[in-house]
Amino acid sequence: MPWTAGYSAMKKITAPINRIIPFSNVDGPSNRTAIFFQGCQFNCRFCHNPETIHMCVHCGECVEICPVKALSIQDGRVVWNKELCVNCDTCIRTCTRSASPKVTEMTVDELLPQIERVRPYIQGITLSGGECTIYKDFIIELFPRVKEMGLTTLLDSNGSLDFEKNPEILEYCDGVMLDVKAADKDFHEWLVRHSNETVLRNLEYLLRAGKLYEVRTIIFPGRDKDNTDTVSYVSRIIQDRCIYKIIRYRQFGVREEQQRILGDDTTDEAYAKTFVELARSLGAAKAYLV
Ligand code: SF4
Ligand code: SF4
Known part of the structure; x- marks a missing residue:
């Protein structure tokens, strides 16, 4: 049974929300609410939010370590008290599974008021992660209701869900921000597992x-x-039909053992710019450096 099976089996669809950023200007155009889901099938060596990869298994090891008693065990599950938490992240550093106990299971009805509250100030919402498309049924319920609010809807995805086989997730989705981490099969498998x-x-x-x-x-x-x-592969396909963000590897937040493998320095800006030039020379006119 897949590890997410419990979500779809529940009467009311819920999804584990890691955090909500009410106003973000880096998760798509204009001002947006960014919603981060917990859980990802990939395990990228360069992940900046490794605590969003795995689900908490409720081992309880982080509970005693919390300095303000914001964690407790109830019915064999670790429960996070958002009001008490001071966001010191000691629990996350303690967890040997790269999980976080600071996750809230929400229904669409519980999430919508948080969007409604900031609606006059945002152009839309972006769902991110982790990998948001794991919670496909939740998204299919959420997006039409967000569109009714007059907002735009974007998915930030690692591309693991086959969209052609799941077109219903795109019906009320304005666009996908897709990571293409590597064109070469072996490099991708090494980088992302x-x-x-x-x-x-x-x-x-x-x-x-x-x-x-x-x-x-x-x-x-x-x-x-x-x-x-990778840059050549993507550029030849997309041409000028969408934005192409060329992003410098940054070591911040990357797990220490992975920094030893990937490098503990940010990619040199001049070096990264050569790939923007390459992309544009191959027709990706909307390539730019981040
Ligand atoms: S976050 Fe990690 S350490 Fe804490 S209960 Fe969950 S699995 Fe255990
Ligand atoms: S981040 Fe919050 S829950 Fe985690 S240890 Fe710190 S206070 Fe406790």
Whole structure:
């Protein structure tokens, strides 16, 4: 049984929400509410939010460590008290599973008032993670109601869900921000611990469906061939039909053991710019550096 099976089996659909940022200007166009879900099938070496990858297994090891008693065990489950929490993140540093106990299971009805509260000041919402598309049924229920509010809807995705086989998730979705982490199969599997087959299929399908808002690729220091392969692959496909964000690898927040492998320095800006030039020379006119 898949580890998310419990969510779809529940009477009311819920999803584990890691955090909500009411106003974000880095998660899509204009001012948006960004909603981060817990859980991801990928395990990227460069992940900046590794505590969003795994689900808490309620082992309880972080409970005693909390300095303000914001964690407790109730009916064998760790419960987080948001009001008491001082966000010191000691629990997250303690967890050997790269999980977080600071997650709230929410229904769509519980989430909507948080969006409604800031509605006059935002253009839309962006669902992120973790990987938001794991909670497909929740999104299918949420998006039409957000559209009724007059807001736009974006998905920030690792591309693991086959969108062509799940077109219902796109019906009320204005666009997908898709990570293409590596074009080369072996490099992707090493970097992410997962195949890129579906991601690359999604790149072409989302373009055809008119739902690709932007693509993002990270440029790693000293990996000339891998960087070139990925940027060339994406650019030749997208041309000027969507934004292409070329992102410098940054070591901040990356797990220490992975920093030792990937490097503990940010990718040099001048080096990263050469990939923007490459992308544009291949037709990706909307490529720019982040
Ligand atoms: S967050 Fe980690 S340490 Fe805390 S209860 Fe969950 S699995 Fe255990
Ligand atoms: S982040 Fe919150 S729940 Fe975690 S240890 Fe600190 S106060 Fe306790």
